[in-house]
């Protein structure tokens with residue numbers, strides 16, 4: 133079974149192809165969108181051990197000249213220091229604006245490699261081959277590319293849409309349970325903000341096996357929900373902010389714990405629960421909504437309440453939230469499961485509990 137979506141962004145439009153086994157055959161799809169000669173693959177040390185040979189051999193047998201860089205896995209690779217290493221390797225490869233970058237990995241590699249593609253030689257094309265659940269349902273779509281600074285998450289970045297997204301659900305077989313569950317948190321986010329029926333389906337899931345049983349539907353539905361909002365607001369000035377539900381706190385949580393204790397999805401889980409519990413208390417969300425979120429997080433062994441809303445160090449990160457407009461905070465709140473809105477407020481929102 134193969135599913136495709138088209139992200140309609142004028143000259144920045146592209147396809148998302150979701151197909152089990154497509155990793156063995158990426159060259160055929162890439163030939164349709166890239167007519168050049170050289171391809172540079174950016175990946176990490178875990179992903180490369182499973183998939184780099186397959187992808188690079190396939191591309192070489194299709195006639196491309198291929199080189200690659202293998203970076204250490206983990207969030208700390210999404211950094212300024214990685215940029216210089218990659219730019220150097222691209223210069224050694226004699227990369228030109230007509231050549232192509234492929235990001236083969238999770239959200240760290242996609243965000244970092246996408247940022248490299250958006251800046252090197254003032255911009256080259258890139259293709260995303262996401263290999264984690266999180267990157268297949270979220271980060272490979274929409275063109276937000278970035279690196280972290282010690283002072284905060286994704287603080288340097290741009291919008292650079294990929295030319296193609298190739299999703300092979302089979303590669304999730306090699307992910308550990310923690311990383312599958314982590315990605316599932318962004319899936320739950322879509323249900324919370326846009327689709328009650330989807331949330332109810334997810335609510336019945338209790339394990340990795342349940343997720344994998346429905347994997348093609350989960351990926352397709354998530355990418356489709358994201359596609360719609362990205363088409364409406366590519367540059368994140370309005371509707372797209374809704375995809376940031378849970379992230380106002382999550383980015384502070386990740387940075388506060390030095391990107392070590394909680395992964396992105398785990399921090400988003402806490403952020404979604406705590407903001408909803410708070411807004412419920414303030415009468416801004418239907419009663420019982422945070423309980424529903426908590427139930428599903430508990431099923432997947434997530435921490436859901438670390439009192440982030442009372443932690444001044446975590447809250448201090450809110451000043452660099454990209455949804456801010458001067459002193460006005462745009463916080464994403466749920467009316468109820470399946471429906472959300474942008475609430476304009478200020479830091480007092482968190483202080484006045």
Ligand SMILES: NC(=O)c1ccc[n+]([C@@H]2O[C@H](COP(=O)([O-])OP(=O)(O)OC[C@H]3O[C@@H](n4cnc5c(N)ncnc54)[C@H](O)[C@@H]3O)[C@@H](O)[C@H]2O)c1
Nearest residue numbers: 178205206238239240263264266270271276303306307396
């Ligand atoms: N750009 C966006 O719209 C967007 C959206 C959501 C998240 N993000 C970003 O994505 C990042 C998190 O991405 P992630 O959760 O994919 O983390 P990740 O890229 O760090 O991957 C998690 C771990 O899984 C390993 N891995 C990847 N694919 C594998 C596979 N198929 N088999 C075995 N191991 C595999 C990696 O080596 C890594 O150790 C964060 O930096 C977050 O900010 C960006």
Ligand SMILES: O=C(O)C(=O)C[C@@H](O)[C@H](O)[C@H](O)COP(=O)(O)O
Nearest residue numbers: 270274276285286372375376379454
């Ligand atoms: O694509 C978006 O827009 C999102 O907000 C998706 C988020 O899941 C993702 O974590 C994103 O990287 C957050 O972006 P930021 O602008 O808050 O840094």
Ligand SMILES: [Zn+2]
Nearest residue numbers: 318379396400
């Ligand atoms: Zn996210």
